[in-house]
Amino acid sequence: MSTTIVTADSTATQDWVRRGKAIQFPLLIVAIIVTTAYLFSLAAPDQSSVRFAPNNAGSPGGRALAQVLGSRGVDVQYEDVFTKALRAAGPADTLLIANDPGLTLERATQLIESGANIVAANPRSELVAAISEATGANLTQTGSPLDDSPVAAECSLPAAVAAGTITSNGAGFTAPEGEAATALCFPAAIGHHLVQVTGLNGQTFTLIDSTDQWTNAKITTEGNAALAIHLLGVAGDLVWYIPEIEPIPDLDSGAVSPPSLVMMIGALALAAVVAAMLSFGRRLGPVVSEDLPVVVKASESTLGRARLYRSAGARGRAAAALRAGSAARISRRLGLPTSATPEAFTSAAARATGRSELQLHTLFYGPPPADDGELTALALQVQKLESEISV
Secondary structure: OOOOOOOHHHHHHHHHHHHHHHOHHHHHHHHHHHHHHHHHHHHOOOOOOOOOOOOOOOOOOOHHHHHHHHHOOOOEEEEOOHHHHHHHOOOOOEEEEEOOOOOOHHHHHHHHHOOOEEEEEOOOHHHHHHHHHHHOOOOEEOOOOOOOOOEEOOOOOHHHHHHOEEOOOOOOEEOOOOOOOEEEEEEOOOOEEEEEEEOOOOOEEEEEOOOHHHOOOOOOOOOHHHHHHHHHOOOOOEEEEOOOOOOOOOOOOOOOOOOOHHHHHHHHHHHHHHHHHHHHHOOOOOOOOOOOOOOOOHHHHHHHHHHHHHHHOOHHHHHHHHHHHHHHHHHHHHOOOOOOOHHHHHHHHHHHHOOOHHHHHHHHHOOOOOOHHHHHHHHHHHHHHHHHOOO
């Protein structure tokens, strides 16, 4: 005969094992969901709806130009934060700045001091002023009437000559004529659509008054693509800087943008919680009835309830229970239904005992006892009345 000794340590170990088995399925579900979300994030294309962004495939985007530059060996680095763009741009690189409504004069000066060759498309006046101050070119924006018709280069700048003609609906720039380091190309109604200024250290600053001609919708029109390639793809890597602003939807494509990764992960997390709840819920088996180890006598139960009433000072509830129980027993003896009214009950009890109806009504439906003495007296009176009514 063998004896098994159960210690506290072994019991605790068994509890941990049981708990570990209980959470295996929820943990497996969570792991599968997290892995799926990660794979979705890797497979989902990094698309944007920001105007002229290199990963925007819509009509106002610049993805077509970015892909052409990439196919020619240009490393295109897209930045939408100023500090990151400033760190990424070096003296041997080209920095494209476009659509920055929040560019201050101080930030414009910092971008110029990076040493990168700057191409500013649709620049703010602060950037134009900073370039003028750094080069002494005295550039100004003209506010020329908008015109999207093709315009010839009419200058000797190699990029403009390669393009031949372009389309631009910008407002134009002006600069003093006769500056050897300044090229004025593509005449507008007032000024020129493109101006390039060369600094003392060979750093070039190219201003073009619009980004429209380089978007996916118009990059193949006239010589727009040739101009962009010669300006953006000849000096080192390209830092494409467009600050993150409110996206403009592409109404022409009719495409629906995919849900954000945050929303997708949130939905998967909710599914994980539901799966865990279902997992724990299914482990609740049917209710099992068990016999009580002892039989509690009615007298003991009544005595225990009476003690509870007494400890709580609930004389009213005790008196009500006493009266209700006695009235039920007397009604059965008198053949009255349980739905009998107080008047019918007291009338029948009065006929059976010879007592007055007022006395019986006060006994069964009177006010609750004020103290333990009145409660005891009520119990004795009810017990005596029951003994007067034979079965």
